[in-house]
Amino acid sequence: MTDTLNNQQTTMNKTLYERIGGEPAVNTAVDIFYRKVLNDHRINRFFDDVDMEKQAAKQKAFLTMAFGGPHSYTGEDMRTGHAHLVKMGLDDSHFDAVVKNLGATLEELNVPQELINEVVAICETTRNDVLGR
Amino acid sequence: MVKLTIEENTYTCQPDETVLDALLREEVNIPYACKKGTCHSCMVRSINTRPPEAAQDALKNTLKKQNYFLACLCHPEQDMVIKLPDQSEFYTEGMVVVNEMLNRNTLLLIVAFKDAFEFNAGQYVNLQRADGLTRSYSIANVPQESNTLEFHIRRLPGGKFSEWLHDEIKAGDTIAVSEPRGHCFYIPERSEQGILLVGTGTGLAPLAGILTDALAQGHSGPIYLFHGSREVEDLYRIDEMRKLAEQHQNFHYIPCISSGKHVSEGFTHGRANEVALATVPDLKGWRVFLCGHPDMVNQMKKMTFLKGASTKDIYADAFLSTPA
Incomplete structure (x- = not known):
């Protein structure tokens, strides 16, 4: 009984990043997520970087942030980093598609729905900066 | 306290520091960016020991095998000798033993060395002419008892280096060869893999x-x-x-x-x-x-x-x- 309580306590104190599995979880999710994005005709033109390794590294940084992990992005970084995509027509529908792909990735990895909701909530906080509003 | 050695210099790494923290504190000029294992900018190589697992986790297996690691994720467990990516490279003199054509525009060049030349099949080296002109070429063979490296040189129209190799170099000439580089090679694991x-x-x-x-x-x-x-x-x-x-x-x-x-x-x-x-x-x-x-x-x-x-x-x- 005490053990259970302690466990619950520990769970409560852990960050989202820890509960979701930290860097190993990011490494597992990134290939699945990036493959979904590149296969998604609604959005893959925004991800058409010539250097796939650089692009994959960016996806990893994004997932780390979305999982509540350590990152150093400011709202301003999000704005400047996506400005060229906004010029290409990036809008809410594309943002939604990326979040959907991320949700589907986590479902595929059997991440509990309440954690997925937290990830989606973190993504939402970046929406206006990403879309330059 | 752990010691970090780079070329002639030795630095100490405090208990809570990563290798990157220690080197930055000591004002060593090392490239870095994210400090959390994402960007791989601070990838360096350990010369004397296997790096801790956590510092290699996200790297390709071929990089792991060569003891590359991420300085920002490395809490060293023992003294380390480290090689930074931009340190000048070491050249060895080799002698051309074969130069013959493989087809109408590709030269087979075989260079022999006095001592064993360690590499993984698939890596590349820089070849250097006496005047300093340098080009990268892939090694085409596996390590040999004869200490030879095989290269396939395509003649590029107007290419100074390839034309020199095709037209001027002959058996018995010497050529400077760098240490092997690159992480495109085979590792004997998962042998049933396609x-x-x-x-x-x-x-x-x-x-x-x-x-x-x-x-x-x-x-x-x-x-x-x-x-x-x-x-x-x-x-x-x-x-x-x-x-x-x-x-x-x-x-x-x-x-x-x-x-x-x-x-x-x-x-x-x-x-x-x-x-x-x-x-x-x-x-x-x-x-x-x-x-x-x-x-x-x-x-x-x-x-x-x-x-x-x-x-x-x-x-x-x-x-x-x-x-x-």
Whole structure:
């Protein structure tokens, strides 16, 4: 009984990043997520970087942030980093598609729905900066 | 307290510091960016010991094997001797023992060394002429008892270095060769895994080394080699590859010709990369090696990933030719 309580306590104190599995979880999710994005005709033109390794590294940084992990992005970084995509027509529908792909990735990895909701909530906080509003 | 040695200098790493923290505090000029293992900017190499697992976790297996690690994720467990990426490289003198043509525009160059030259088949070196002119070439063989390295040199019109090798160098001449570089090579693990090798032109060189290595180490999974060029006269080692395919049931050799409308029997019409994608239906769990023209390599990295290969299992070597 005490053990259970302690466990619950520990769970409560852990960050989202820890509960979701930290860097190993990011490494597992990134290939699945990036493959979904590149296969998604609604959005893959925004991800058409010539250097796939650089692009994959960016996806990893994004997932780390979305999982509540350590990152150093400011709202301003999000704005400047996506400005060229906004010029290409990036809008809410594309943002939604990326979040959907991320949700589907986590479902595929059997991440509990309440954690997925937290990830989606973190993504939402970046929406206006990403879309330059 | 752990000591970190770089060339002549020794630094101490405090208990809570990562290697990157310690080196930055000591004002060592080391490239870095994210400090959390994402960007790989601070990748360095340990010379004396295996780095801690956590500092290598996200790296390709071939980098792990060479003791590369991320300085920002490394809490050293013992004294380390470290090599930074931009440290000047060491050249060894070799002697040309063979220079003969493999086809109408590709030279086979074999260079011998007095002592053992350590490398992994598929890596590349810099070759340097006495006046300092330097170019990178892939090694085409596996380590030999004779301490020789084999290179395939395509003549580039107006290419200073390749023209010098084709027209002037002869057996008995010496040439300076750098330490081996690159992480495009075979590691003996998951021997039942499928291996896809796609190369254009002299992209066959590193692939031939990787293939020989994989077969010698008893790789049992299917191995497909797609070697492409515009015309049949620009392929080479065709008979040798066919013979290997006869000797090894799991090895399949598909020479591809992209020009013209029809090709002779035994060849496939089309670009090597496109033929490869059409032939191998699913690359989930496969290891992929891509060598040759940068556009082909970049496009294939993406296509093979979309066909299921994991980014960590895609090894590539894009040939960048330096303008004359």
